Structures are given as C-alpha cells and as structure tokens.
Amino acid sequence: MTTTVGSYLATRLSEVGIENHFVVPGDYNLALLDKLQAHPKLEEVNCSNELNCSFAAEGYARSKGVAAVVVTFSVGAFSAFNGIGSAYGENLPVILIAGSPNTNDSIDHNLLHHTIGTHNFDYEFEMAKKITCAAVQIKHAKDAPSLIDFAIRECLAKKKPCYIEVPTNMSTQSCALPGPIEGVLYQSPSEPKTLTAAVDAANKLIGSRLKPTLLAGPKLKSAGAEKAFLRLAEALGCAVAVLPAAKSLFPEDHPQYAGVYWGNVSTKKADAILQWSDLTICAGCVFTDYSTTGWTSLQPATHRIEVDSDNVKFPDHYYGHIKLADFLDALAKKVSKNDKSVVEYQRLRPVPPAIKAAEPSAAITRQEMARQIQGIINSKTTLFAETGDSWFNGVQMDLPKGAKFEVEMQWGHIGWSVPACFGYSVGAPDREIVTMVGDGSFQMTVQEVAQMIRLKQPILIFLINNYGYTIEVEIHDGPYNNIKNWNYAALMEAFNANDGHGKGFQVKTGAELSEAIKKAKSNTRGPTLIEIQINRDDCTNELISWGHYVALANARPPIT
Ligand SMILES: Cc1ncc(Cn2nnc(CCOP(=O)(O)OP(=O)(O)O)c2C)c(N)n1
Numbered sequence: 001m002t003t004t005v006g007s008y009l010a011t012r013l014s015e016v017g018i019e020n021h022f023v024v025p026g027d028y029n030l031a032l033l034d035k036l037q038a039h040p041k042l043e044e045v046n047c048s049n050e051l052n053c054s055f056a057a058e059g060y061a062r063s064k065g066v067a068a069v070v071v072t073f074s075v076g077a078f079s080a081f082n083g084i085g086s087a088y089g090e091n092l093p094v095i096l097i098a099g100s101p102n103t104n105d106s107i108d109h110n111l112l113h114h115t116i117g118t119h120n121f122d123y124e125f126e127m128a129k130k131i132t133c134a135a136v137q138i139k140h141a142k143d144a145p146s147l148i149d150f151a152i153r154e155c156l157a158k159k160k161p162c163y164i165e166v167p168t169n170m171s172t173q174s175c176a177l178p179g180p181i182e183g184v185l186y187q188s189p190s191e192p193k194t195l196t197a198a199v200d201a202a203n204k205l206i207g208s209r210l211k212p213t214l215l216a217g218p219k220l221k222s223a224g225a226e227k228a229f230l231r232l233a234e235a236l237g238c239a240v241a242v243l244p245a246a247k248s249l250f251p252e253d254h255p256q257y258a259g260v261y262w263g264n265v266s267t268k269k270a271d272a273i274l275q276w277s278d279l280t281i282c283a284g285c286v287f288t289d290y291s292t293t294g295w296t297s298l299q300p301a302t303h304r305i306e307v308d309s310d311n312v313k314f315p316d317h318y319y320g321h322i323k324l325a326d327f328l329d330a331l332a333k334k335v336s337k338n339d340k341s342v343v344e345y346q347r348l349r350p351v352p353p354a355i356k357a358a359e360p361s362a363a364i365t366r367q368e369m370a371r372q373i374q375g376i377i378n379s380k381t382t383l384f385a386e387t388g389d390s391w392f393n394g395v396q397m398d399l400p401k402g403a404k405f406e407v408e409m410q411w412g413h414i415g416w417s418v419p420a421c422f423g424y425s426v427g428a429p430d431r432e433i434v435t436m437v438g439d440g441s442f443q444m445t446v447q448e449v450a451q452m453i454r455l456k457q458p459i460l461i462f463l464i465n466n467y468g469y470t471i472e473v474e475i476h477d478g479p480y481n482n483i484k485n486w487n488y489a490a491l492m493e494a495f496n497a498n499d500g501h502g503k504g505f506q507v508k509t510g511a512e513l514s515e516a517i518k519k520a521k522s523n524t525r526g527p528t529l530i531e532i533q534i535n536r537d538d539c540t541n542e543l544i545s546w547g548h549y550v551a552l553a554n555a556r557p558p559i560t
C-alpha cells in the first residue's frame with residue numbers, strides 16, 4: 001500500500017492543523033494543487049498575487065498557529081519570499097511550497113520558462129535556505145516522506161517558515177504512507193538540570209532586588225507562554241508592561257497592567273515604572289531600533305533577565321535548552337510576592353484624559369477618528385495596525401478583555417495588514433476584524449480586499465488618507481513621500497463587480513464617520529472600507545517623537 005507525494009504532503013498539512021492553504025496557480029504546481037484540493041479536509045484559498053498570498057498565510061498562522069502557501073517556481077516564489085521574510089521575523093510557522101521544473105529538464109540540459117534563463121534551477125532553493133529554518137527539494141519520490149516531515153517538524157519546533165520544493169512531475173509519484181503525526185510534532189522538553197539552575201538563579205536575583213517588574217514581548221505568543229507569563233505575574237504581584245508588538249498578550253484590564261513600554265512614546269507611563277524598577281524580567285522580548293525608539297529605551301543589562309524561546313540570559317550567566325513557558329511556570333512556583341512596583345505604579349498611573357466628541361460637522365481629525373474607533377473595540381475584536389501612524393493610533397487603543405492586537409513591527413512591510421487580516425479571518429471567522437491602514441500601505445496590497453468580498457468577510461477597514469507617507473515624513477521628509485491620491489471608497493464598486501457586498505465610504509467629518517461605522521456594523525455579507533480624509537500633518541505626537549529618535553539612530557556616522 002502506498003500513497004503519492006502530493007497526497008503525503010496534503011495529509012501532513014491537514015494533520016498539523018491546516019484547513020485552508022493559500023494559492024496562486026502556475027504550470028509548475030497544478031498537479032500538486034489537484035492533490036491538495038483532493039484531500040477531504042483541505043480547501044484552497046485563491047489570492048490575487050504571491051506577495052499577498054504569502055501575507056495571507058502569515059495572517060492565517062497568527063490565528064491558526066501554522067499555514068501553507070503554494071506558488072509556482074521563481075515568478076511566484078520570489079514574491080512570496082517577502083511574506084516568508086515576515087514570517088521569519090515574526091516567528092510564524094509558514095510552509096512555503098513551490099512547484100518547480102520537471103526533474104528531467106536539468107538532466108536534458110534544457111532551458112525553461114519562469115527561470116532566469118540558465119541551466120541552473122537550484123537558485124530558488126539556495127535563496128530559500130537563507131530565509132527559512134529548513135529548505136528541501138524533493139528530487140526523488142522515495143525521499144519525499146523524510147524531507148516533508150523534516151521540513152514541517154523544523155517549522156513547527158522553531159516557529160519559523162520552511163520551504164518545500166516539489167517538481168512538477170513529482171506530486172503524482174508513489175511514495176510510502178505517513179506514520180503517526182506525533183513523529184513530526186514531537187519536541188524535546190527543557191533539560192531538567194538546566195531549568196532548575198536557571199530558576200534558582202532567577203529567584204535569587206529577584207529576591208536580591210527591591211522593585212522587580214515584568215515586560216512581555218511578542219515571542220510569548222509563538223512560544224505558547226502567555227498563560228505561564230500571567231501565572232508568574234500574579235505570583236510576583238509586580239507591575240507588568242508589554243512591548244508594542246506584544247500588546248494584548250497580557251490582559252489590559254488586569255490590575256497589574258502598566259501599559260505599552262516604548263520608550264518616550266510609551267502608553268500609561270509604562271516607561272516611568274520600568275525606569276524606576278531595578279530588575280525587569282523580559283519574557284519573549286525583541287529589542288530592535290524600532291521597539292526601543294532608536295535605542296533610547298533599552299534598560300542596562302544589569303537590570304534585565306532575558307527569557308527567550310529556548311534560553312535564559314542573566315547579566316553574568318546563560319542557560320540553554322529551556323522552554324520559555326517551562327521557565328516562567330517553574331519560577332512562578334518559587335518567587336515570593338513583591339508588589340512594590342505595582343504600589344508605586346498606582347501613584348504614577350495617569351488619569352486617562354476624557355476625550356470629548358468633536359463637533360459633528362467639523363473636519364474630522366485624527367483624534368476624533370481614534371475616539372470613534374476606540375468606541376467599537378470589544379472582546380471579539382482583533383485590531384490590525386499597519387506600519388505608519390496606525391502603529392501609534394493602534395498601540396494607544398484600550399483593549400477590553402478578549403480583544404486581540406496584530407502588528408508586523410519586525411518586518412514592517414507596508415501593506416501587510418490587508419492580506420494578513422484576510423488570511424487571519426479565514427483562520428478565525430468568529431473574530432471581528434478591524435484594520436487601521438494608511439493610504440500609502442493600502443496601495444501596496446489593495447487587491448486582497450476583492451478576496452474579502454469573494455469570501456464575504458465582514459472586515460472593517462479604516463483607511464487613513466493623509467495624502468502620503470506620513471511616518472516617513474516624520475523620519476525624513478522629501479518629495480518621495482508624496483503619493484498619487486486614489487478614490488479609495490470607489491474601489492469597492494470595482495471589486496464588487498456584479499456579485500459582491502463590499503461597501504465603501506469616504507468621510508470628512510465626525511458625523512459622517514459615525515454614520516459610516518453604523519452602516520459597517522450592519523454589513524455582515526462583506527468588508528466595509530471607510531476612507532477617512534485627514535490633514536497630512538495630523539498625526540500622533542508619538543510618531544513625531546519616535547520618528548525623531550529613529551532618524552537620529554539611522555544617521556549615526558560610521559564607526560571609523
Ligand atoms: C515594502 C515597504 N516599502 C517601503 C517601506 C518604507 N515605508 N514605511 N512606511 C511608509 C509609508 C507608510 O505610509 P502610510 O501607509 O500612508 O501611513 P501613514 O504614516 O499613516 O501616512 C513607507 C514608504 C516599507 N516599510 N515597506
């Protein structure tokens with residue numbers, strides 16, 4: 001009894017939890033697409049192009065935990081590489097599957113279409129190795145089971161993308177049947193002796209400091225350590241802040257929550273309490289020029305314990321092969337309560353300003369826009385914040401219990417949010433998705449709104465039209481930040497054609513915005529795009545300040 005390479009791959013994708021795979025067909029992957037589509041528990045989702053396809057898979061992995069994107073050789077894969085770069089930087093297990101030339105062609109020394117016109121067809125595989133944790137080429141059917149299992153196992157264990165190249169004449173070839181999926185899912189546990197040593201060292205250091213705090217980072221999610229982090233927070237009883245890319249990973253209605261720590265553009269005075277603290281346990285944190293506001297907010301190493309996905313770093317010790325959740329849980333069982341930082345935080349916590357509704361007929365402002373968006377966020381909302389001033393508007397939103405926040409701050413590809421929220425929604429149709437995206441970003445990946453119409457997704461898109469690349473303006477302005485304006489709301493008519501239910505509104509006042517939001521709420525058969533026209537310089541003061549420090553960091557002279 002045997003199976004085929006294509007069916008083997010389909011079985012494995014389904015067994016790891018994938019129900020929808022994102023595709024753009026091409027002659028090198030058609031036979032494979034047939035095999036995937038034939039699987040009773042797999043349903044393909046078509047995308048408009050491979051860039052959006054890879055971002056849709058990246059978004060699906062955010063809601064489902066793992067994703068697959070299937071493209072054709074070179075012309076497809078090269079665009080998909082961008083979303084794979086995002087998955088790598090954002091720690092998301094996305095399986096990139098690329099159709100490739102017939103295995104006889106390299107032997108016959110043929111030149112082929114969809115290649116760079118040489119006899120070497122391995123360049124894509126070589127490139128994929130650089131941006132994935134595992135890359136395999138299936139050149140012989142008998143190797144398919146081991147190669148597919150290896151690539152998927154690495155992808156899931158490391159929470160990084162992998163690459164599986166399937167020649168066009170391989171999908172229908174016979175190969176051995178798959179064994180239990182446990183052989184792919186198995187991951188070695190934390191090394192017990194090292195775990196105990198690290199927890200004892202942490203407990204001792206925490207006990208030696210007066211006012212410890214906790215900082216949540218984005219890797220908490222990929223490590224599945226959010227609950228363990230909450231347990232440690234409640235065992236220690238200290239103030240808890242989150243990095244911007246970790247917003248919503250700790251409940252914002254929790255009495256210990258102290259805001260988003262982002263240097264001098266932090267929310268709720270998170271920067272004050274962390275700078276007051278003499279030790280911060282940083283769990284799953286990623287400190288970059290953007291997340292530290294141009295390196296202005298990184299605490300001294302002597303004040304940090306850095307708990308990463310599989311290791312713990314102290315100022316003077318390193319402990320490897322420890323899973324993040326195991327360490328947090330074991331430490332939660334050891335630490336004594338020390339609530340000094342949360343007591344101090346009660347003194348520092350700013351009273352939220354009461355933002356009054358603007359004059360309904362006045363020209364809409366960013367502040368009025370943010371006030372009204374805040375008003376629709378509920379426990380079922382997943383808020384997507386695109387690169388741009390949307391980052392700062394999004395980070396400042398208060399999230400009720402259950403609300404989630406998605407941002408792509410590591411890779412930062414403008415336009416990510418449109419295909420990503422589309423893919424996320426395929427994986428989590430019960431979530432109410434609200435996306436904040438600027439006009440410049442929207443122009444990059446707008447086509448996937450048409451796919452939202454096709455799948456009747458009631459996604460609400462706030463398109464902030466400030467007539468250009470405002471985030472870039474605040475970092476470093478020039479003529480290149482001016483873009484051609486579109487009639488964005490009118491796009492929905494074009495995308496609907498004769499069978500769609502997408503709605504588009506252009507709003508210039510607070511009254512028009514609240515009316516458009518009402519109509520969006522009743523549009524359950526498709527997406528609603530609300531284009532909000534605001535002044536080019538009407539941005540958050542946080543963007544201006546952050547942009548200033550990032551520009552300074554970019555401008556550092558070369559070290560001679
Ligand atoms: C693929 C890609 N290309 C260029 C950039 C650089 N960049 N980052 N932000 C921007 C402008 C974003 O403009 P918008 O979306 O209009 O956002 P706002 O800041 O709200 O105006 C650029 C051009 C980028 N981040 N990603």
Ligand SMILES: [Mg+2]
Binds near residue numbers: 440467468469
């Ligand atoms: Mg803009």
